Amino acid sequence: MTRLIFLQANAAQPSDWVLFFGRFHPLLVHLPIGFLLIAGLLELDRLTRRKSVSPHTITLILFWSAVSATMACVFGYMLSLGGGYDTETLSDHKWQGIGVAAFAWIAWSVKSENLGRIIPFAQLVYLPALFVSLLLLLAAGHQGGNLTHGSDYLTQYAPTPLRTLAGLAPKQKEVKIEPITDVNQAMVYQQIVNPILQTRCVQCHNADKSKAGLRLDNPDMIKKGYEDGPVLVAGKSSTSELVKVCLLPEDDDNHMPPKGKPQLTESQVALLTWWIDQGASFDKKVSQLVVNDAIRPVLASLGGGGPVTASAGGAVAAGPAPESPVLTMKVPAADPKVIEAVKKTGLLVLPLSKEQNQLEVSAVNARTYGDAQAALLHKLSDQIVWLKLGDTEISDAALAQVAKLKNLQKLHLEQTKITDAGLKQLNGLTNLEYLNLYGTAITDAGLTELVRLKNLKTVYLWQTNVTAQGLAALKKERPTLEIIGGISEQAVAEFAKATSADDKADESKKN
Incomplete structure (x- = not known):
C-alpha cells in the first residue's frame, strides 16, 4: 500500500511490453544527468582556469548525453502510460525532459561543428544551449522527484529561516497521531485506522501522487475510491480492495504494499478488516462498535495494555494477560x-525471545519448500510455536509432520495445496489458536475438522470453497471463533436465519 496499484480494466491499458520498458526510465534518466554535468564542469574548468580540454572529449560526452536524454524521454513516456500521476506535474516534467534532449543535441551539433557548417556564428549558441540544458535538467529532476515522492519532498524539512528566504509557505503540521490512553474511548478511524494508512499508504496516495487515482489521506478521498470503483465496502471486508490487496501473495504484482516495502502486520490487517466489517465509520469510538474475541487483544495492545475482556456494549476493558501457555512454558533448547x-x-528459524526457547519457523524465502523438506520439522516439536508455510509447495503429506508439533500456536498454510483431508491430521494440535487457510481448496467438509480444535480462536478463509451453509454450521458449533474472509458474517447470519425459519416451517407442517 505504500504504492497501492490496482489492475486497470479499461481498454486504454498499455501493453505489458510498454510498461516493462517504461520501468527502465529511472535507470536511464541518470545517464544524461551525469553526462551533462561532466560536460558543464569541463567547460567551466576550461573557461575559469583556461585548461586545455580535448574538444573531442567534450563532444563525445555531449553526444551520449543527447542520446541518453532522448532514450529517457521515450521510456519516460512509456512509464507515464501506466497512469497514477498528477497531470500538470507530469506535463511539466515531460516537456522539461524533451527540452533537455533538444538543447543537448544543439550543444553537441555546435561543438562538433556540424551546425557551424550550415549556420554562421553557430558557436555563439554553444554555451547558452549547454547552460539551458543544465537548467532544464535541474527542473526536470525536481519535477520527477515530485512525481515520485510528492511536491514537498525536497522542502518538507526545510528549516524556517530557509523557508522564509525562499518564500516558501510555513511548514505544514504533520498529521498528529494521538496516543491512546483508554482504548474504549479511542476514535477508531482517527487513532487506529489513519495511523496505519499514514505509515503504509499515504506516501503514494496523496494529493500530489495518487496511484490508480486513489488517495488515502483523508476520509472524503477514501470514500471516493479509485479509478475502478470503491476501495472499501462498508460491512464487507471480503469484497473491499483495501484489504484484498494486502492478502495477496507478496510476489503478486497487485499485492500491497509492494514487495520490498514495509508490510502490514497481521494485527494491522486485522484492525482494517474489523473496522470495515463494523461499517467503516469515520466518527465512532471503539466502545460504539462490536469487539469480538479475536480483535480484543489487538485493540488492547494499542493502549499499551495487555489482552482484554469484554464489557457492556462491546467495549474493551483491560485485564490480566491471558497469554497462551505455550509462549511461557519451559521447553528444552x-x-x-x-x-x-x-x-x-x-526455512528461517528465529527465537521468539532471548529468555525462552520457543521458535518461529518461516518459509518466507523458500517458495519451493515441499513435503520432503517438512520431514525435519518433528525434530523441533517442542520448540516450534509459530510456523509459516504459506505460499509454498507443501500438500497434505506435510501436515503429517506439522501434526507432531504439539506446542504449535500459529499456523500459516495460505496459498498451498492442502485439502480437507490434510486438516484431519491437525486434530491433535490442542494449542493451535491461529490458522490461515487463505487461497486453499478447503471446503465445508474441512470446516467440520476445525470444530475439534478447541483452542482455535482465529481462522482465515479468504478465497476458499466454503459456503454460507458450512460457515453457519461452524459458527453454530464454535460461536466465539473469529472467521475472517470467506463469506461475510452478515451473509452467514442471513443464511442461518433463513435456515432457522425453514426448520420452523417444516416443524409446523409436521404438527
Whole structure:
C-alpha cells in the first residue's frame, strides 16, 4: 500500500511490453544527468582556469548525453502510460525532459561543428544551449522527484529561516497521531485506522501522487475510491480492495504494499478488516462498535495494555494477560545441529525471545519448500510455536509432520495445496489458536475438522470453497471463533436465519 496499484480494466491499458520498458526510465534518466554535468564542469574548468580540454572529449560526452536524454524521454513516456500521476506535474516534467534532449543535441551539433557548417556564428549558441540544458535538467529532476515522492519532498524539512528566504509557505503540521490512553474511548478511524494508512499508504496516495487515482489521506478521498470503483465496502471486508490487496501473495504484482516495502502486520490487517466489517465509520469510538474475541487483544495492545475482556456494549476493558501457555512454558533448547539442518531446507528459524526457547519457523524465502523438506520439522516439536508455510509447495503429506508439533500456536498454510483431508491430521494440535487457510481448496467438509480444535480462536478463509451453509454450521458449533474472509458474517447470519425459519416451517407442517 505504500504504492497501492490496482489492475486497470479499461481498454486504454498499455501493453505489458510498454510498461516493462517504461520501468527502465529511472535507470536511464541518470545517464544524461551525469553526462551533462561532466560536460558543464569541463567547460567551466576550461573557461575559469583556461585548461586545455580535448574538444573531442567534450563532444563525445555531449553526444551520449543527447542520446541518453532522448532514450529517457521515450521510456519516460512509456512509464507515464501506466497512469497514477498528477497531470500538470507530469506535463511539466515531460516537456522539461524533451527540452533537455533538444538543447543537448544543439550543444553537441555546435561543438562538433556540424551546425557551424550550415549556420554562421553557430558557436555563439554553444554555451547558452549547454547552460539551458543544465537548467532544464535541474527542473526536470525536481519535477520527477515530485512525481515520485510528492511536491514537498525536497522542502518538507526545510528549516524556517530557509523557508522564509525562499518564500516558501510555513511548514505544514504533520498529521498528529494521538496516543491512546483508554482504548474504549479511542476514535477508531482517527487513532487506529489513519495511523496505519499514514505509515503504509499515504506516501503514494496523496494529493500530489495518487496511484490508480486513489488517495488515502483523508476520509472524503477514501470514500471516493479509485479509478475502478470503491476501495472499501462498508460491512464487507471480503469484497473491499483495501484489504484484498494486502492478502495477496507478496510476489503478486497487485499485492500491497509492494514487495520490498514495509508490510502490514497481521494485527494491522486485522484492525482494517474489523473496522470495515463494523461499517467503516469515520466518527465512532471503539466502545460504539462490536469487539469480538479475536480483535480484543489487538485493540488492547494499542493502549499499551495487555489482552482484554469484554464489557457492556462491546467495549474493551483491560485485564490480566491471558497469554497462551505455550509462549511461557519451559521447553528444552533445540539442538543446534537440527536447527542448522532445518535452515538448509530454506526455512528461517528465529527465537521468539532471548529468555525462552520457543521458535518461529518461516518459509518466507523458500517458495519451493515441499513435503520432503517438512520431514525435519518433528525434530523441533517442542520448540516450534509459530510456523509459516504459506505460499509454498507443501500438500497434505506435510501436515503429517506439522501434526507432531504439539506446542504449535500459529499456523500459516495460505496459498498451498492442502485439502480437507490434510486438516484431519491437525486434530491433535490442542494449542493451535491461529490458522490461515487463505487461497486453499478447503471446503465445508474441512470446516467440520476445525470444530475439534478447541483452542482455535482465529481462522482465515479468504478465497476458499466454503459456503454460507458450512460457515453457519461452524459458527453454530464454535460461536466465539473469529472467521475472517470467506463469506461475510452478515451473509452467514442471513443464511442461518433463513435456515432457522425453514426448520420452523417444516416443524409446523409436521404438527
